[in-house]
Amino acid sequence: MSAYYLQLVVNGIVAGSVYAMFAVGLTMVYGVFKFINFSHGELITWGAYLGLMFSSPPFSLPIYLAAVPALGITVLLGLAQDWFIYRPLRQSNPVALLIASIGLSYFMRNAIRLIWGSDFQTFNLPAARGMSFGGIYITPVQVMMVSAAVVFLTILYLLFTRTILGKSLRAASDNMELADIMGISMTRVTITVWVLASLFAATGGILLAMDTNMDPMMGMASLIKAFAAVLIGGAGNVWGALLGGMFIGVAENLSVAVISPGYKDFISFALIFILLLVRPTGIFGIRGGVR
Amino acid sequence: MLVLNNVTKRFGGLIAVNDVSFDLGDVGISGLIGPNGSGKTTLFHLISGFYTLDSGTISFMEKRISGLPPHAISQMGLSRTFQQTRVLPFLSTLDNLISAAPNQAGENILALFFRAKKVRQEEAFNREKAMDILDRLKLSDLAHLPAGDLSYGQQKLLELGRVLMADPRLIILDEPTAGINPTLIRDLVTTLKALRDRGIKIFLVEHNMPLVAELCERIHVMDSGSLIFSGSPQEVQGNKRVIEAYLGRDDSAA
Amino acid sequence: MTVLLELDNITAGYGKAPILHDICLNLDKGEIVCIIGPNGAGKSTVLRTVAGQLQPSRGTMAFKGRDLTCLSIAQRGRKGLIFIPQGMNIFPNLTVIENLEIAGALMKDSRALNAAVKEILQHYPMLDKKKNAFGRTLSGGERQVLALSRTRMLKPDLVLLDEPSLGLAPLVVDFIFDEIKEMGKGGSSVLLVEQNARKGLSVSHRGYVLELGRNRLTGTGAELLQSDEVRRLYLGG
Amino acid sequence: GTVSVGAVTPLTGKLAVYGEGFQQAMLLAAEEINASGGINGDTLEIVFEDNNSTSKGSVSAIRKLITIDKLTLVFGPAASSNFLAICPIAQKNKTILIGAESAAAEITKCGSYVFRVFPSDLLQGTGVSELASSLGYKEVVLTYVNNDWGVGLAEVFKRQFLASGGKIIDELAHAEGKTDYRSEILRIKRHNPKVVVNLTYIKEGATILKQAYETGLNTQWLMGSASKSPKLVALAGKTAEGIIGTYPTFSQESPEYQAFKTAWEKKYSGKKTPIFGEYNYDMVKLTALALRDAGSVDADTVRESLLKVSQGYMGTTGDKSFDENGDVGATYGRWTVKDGAIIDYQVEK
Amino acid sequence: MDYLYHILILIMIYSIFAISLNLELGFAGLYNFGHIAFFAIGAYTSALLSLGGMPIPLAVVLALVASGVAGAILARFTLGLSGDYFGIATLVFAEMIQLLLLNERDITRGPMGLPGIPRPAWMGSGHEGLIWFLAVAVIGTVLVFFLVRRISNAPFGRALKVVREDEFVAQALGKNTFILKTKAMVMGSVLAGFAGVLWAHYITYISPSDFTLNETIFVLLCVVVGGKGTNVGPLVGAFVIVFFGEFVRFLPIPSEFSRFVAPLQGMVYGALLIFMMLKRPQGLISESRR
Ligand SMILES: Nc1ncnc2c1ncn2[C@@H]1O[C@H](COP(=O)(O)OP(=O)(O)OP(=O)(O)O)[C@@H](O)[C@H]1O
């Protein structure tokens, strides 16, 4: 019976790593540009669909190769978002950015439907029985999901704390005007943020789609969980995002053992509420973490 | 008026305010000076309720105020300004002032409907009062500008205006003249003296020593979180510890 | 002496109505120049225009003989023109050390950077004590010193300083003005805005008096300090 | 001239996935009708209105069709919740409303102007229950997609299965549109059930099958009609092998169906026939017959004609005789997946 | 005509809904991304009670009370949070309410929804019924509009704006920010509940899928496009947004292209929003400063 709970925890960790990858991107954009980017979800979706495009004719690349141009193009999309929409809005108030991001999210989601249709799609990877470790099953894709999250977040952490670029990023998120004055190239900071955020989103999106399938709503569906992870982890905190994601993943998976799965999401949301009551800045919301 | 008993505030390992006790007594204008980082602003935050004490008590008009939320303290007639100016950036300068009027009946929804006349009269009165204050601070041309567009000094003046608007019993001012033009400072001095003469007590932090010497009847000196000396301006300027910690050798009070 | 900065008939403002009208101002290499004037005269606006936060609607600006207007803020920074704004001039969520290291965005050499940071910390025990504290926990005076020392580290050609003595204890005020003098001697020019006009003018070679966005008076620091008109109108008698 | 009928169709929103196929099937039918003389010489035209997959959109759409286009006959939207939101409006305005894929049992009670060519849940739920019993299963785990369709069907199933002496070991809903059903699967796995009744859609179904396989759950899956799609097999791959389901049968060998299939492939070069496409096709065809018979668009006349012409009408999906509630009957067949193909299930031993 | 009445009724309902959100978002600066929850609570309470045989007026009153209580509860939990945390927490709250409606099948019938919600008998059914309903909706909207305008133009509205701009300052000025925000939220919730009540009795069928994040975004658009922090803005916004949605139905589009219409329409919709923000972020009506 304990294998059962262990398996639930393992599954929670897998789900949580994907939430975390999305959450980090959100939290970074939020940290520097001070708005909640609703169109982050669409970067996830675009990543997956571009992966699909390159893995089907005429390209027909194996998925691992197809991921490369897919990630590249998603990054370009992320940069384009900023260049054409968010940059001109930087001077106005954050709400304008938020609303614009909602608009952009509609736009990009519908663009996917225009190109690929509304139906869901799949990479058609053959189903494989998971590797079993003492009754705990885990598939190679799931292993990849967890490792991608850990590797990416570690790199990110080192970047933030050990490099000048990372410190510039934090400086920019603190006080953009002053950073500009200090000769920190805002262009570079901006590019870094969007490249990283898009990269994480697209990687997560492709992995998620490999694990299951994709449809135009997939990004939107993951977004709320990513928000929740940010909320628990504390805005702008890399480890917070990771642990926040894990927390939600594990909590919602474990909850199914006790209550109706219809309430699966309810449990993680309710936990967030309780946590916020106790610690209004999130559990890991060490103020002045990476921010 | 205002009594502090063994007030202590820690930030992690740092003791920002260390066992400070004093009584403002019946003094019209009291001053608080001390080196940068000695805990003056922290002390003001403690008095006005923005920080919670680690130990000690503060009472105002014989009532204990430590533990009360900031708005409750403010409603008791203790008004403050912020060292780093905090205006309401998207509200007009005039609205910034009117908002500062205390206990407005119109802020109660029921009164809006059942005592509409009183609300109207009060509003008209507040508006007039606010315009008066703007005049006095030479800001009346800017009355309809969003307050966020004011220059630093103008914002500082606006903060002072808010305090004037509130009809307080005690006002605590955190560096009211920093960034204000010397000529205007003269006007401010007049204003503050007039307030004192009306019986309003004033407690201010300032680094402008000549001003402190001119205005304050009694001066408290802080260093590294502790109160190191209290006395008249002359006593303070003659005190060796104060000179060492704060004023410096080449007496800038001149 | 070579002219470092030259403003010629600059008109600038935030919206439609200009705040500055036909401002002319120049500054030589190694010179310290102070701008004084009543609140809202447009002093900060002058600095913002030079720093690049505002685009002038008319007039020309030259720095080291080259046109300034087309450079971005960060580019001006890299060309050796550093602006320390009024108020928020440090990074609150970076530690003191990190605040200094951020200057490294301009100093490419990390070894030199570390050395420079070390030197600053030695020079300012006040900062050394707090080197691992977050910027937001610093007191007003500590912030000013941090901002100024960080600038010093960069050895810029021109520093734009908006009210450096704001909120500083007398001891520190003296200290800061000494620093400014030092900077001048060290080869950096300083364009200073001060409400503490006596102190400001006394460390400056020359001064400008601004009123309602126009040049009102100009002269050497000493001249202005002596002038009756200046005394009456701007120094509070 | 033209004879116009309306269609409230989910072209946007979460059901847009299906809406597109419905629309294409309806257009195909209309084209064929017009090629064969239209409605007594008039062209049949379908006015499509998007409902954004919401009830708000459905109400707007039908109000527009009734008031602006002055239509007396409207094809209703997918999703019973949307259909139920507009059936009172149709009934009050004496407008005929015909559904092609709404299964909720409630629709039977909508009123005299409301029809559907799709069998009620009542029949399908019974079908699944009979399937389980006939395979000899006495204890099942029941899971269903948590929406109007899934819950409605599950309720009927439960009632029937319990009545027939079966036992439900565990019952759990799974949310619509998720990508991860592993925790639900684990909960099922804990019971180590011989059989799981899974009343769900294609995407959810495929994901569950695949993840169940990955998680090492070995069981017999029994499914409903909504998962009977080559798409499910494509998505789930080999993990779909051996699942058994019921569906309202209509013989795929019937000449009507073959004709539909050929026509579809000709018009939409090589595209697979969409889920419920046949029903939409039948709905338009049957409506055209009624319109021809009525010789007018007056709702009451058309209503009479619908009841009349439908009696014994064989569409691609079988017998479409409306009963007095505007419902059709159905026979339930069984399907299974073998070697990657959906075939009729034959009891082997 | 019925279609026109329908559009007008929709505009009225969304006007009320938008006004209620504007009270929180425009005046008090509370970014409530879960506003649909109160709409849903109003709709469900009134529907369930009146289906259960309670007289409609009583059911409506209880529905308003229920929304207000829910608003107070949410306020209690979330008002301590800073702006963006608050936004996400409210969003999560709305998801929770939706899950409750979906899963508490014994009470709400879950995804099956509640059909046959009654309207007052005097409205009759059919054509006249719609006119009567429109009349009620218009009266409701006018009342709500003047009520909120009265409040927002008064010192109370200004105090909310003070809180919106800087909570510390508000406290220093003696304003009880928690109470002020709670009041705004309770009032906003009651009004949203009112919009929900109208909705339920108008459509006569509700199900959890009517109350999604999309709806919150829809009403957010009404407020933002109209002009937040203004009194007329939400009305203008509701009118423009609802009208635009219906207007699209009349564009002549050949059915071969219909596959592309929906996504293109969505793209245009998104692009318009972006364009709006780039060109006129304050909304059609902008906040005046007195
Ligand atoms: N929120 C905080 N967290 C941690 N430390 C703090 C915080 N606020 C203040 N401090 C520390 O407490 C000490 C006292 O700060 P305070 O702002 O009260 O000084 P001050 O006397 O007002 O100085 P100044 O004259 O420069 O304004 C400083 O060392 C400061 O770094």
Ligand SMILES: Nc1ncnc2c1ncn2[C@@H]1O[C@H](COP(=O)(O)OP(=O)(O)OP(=O)(O)O)[C@@H](O)[C@H]1O
């Ligand atoms: N962001 C802004 N938008 C619009 N007007 C502004 C803005 N900032 C300043 N102003 C106006 O420009 C004028 C000059 O402002 P500036 O900040 O340059 O004054 P200053 O001389 O630095 O004053 P102080 O000594 O008070 O800092 C003021 O009247 C002010 O109201």
Ligand SMILES: [Mg+2]
């Ligand atoms: Mg201080």
Ligand SMILES: [Mg+2]
């Ligand atoms: Mg200034």
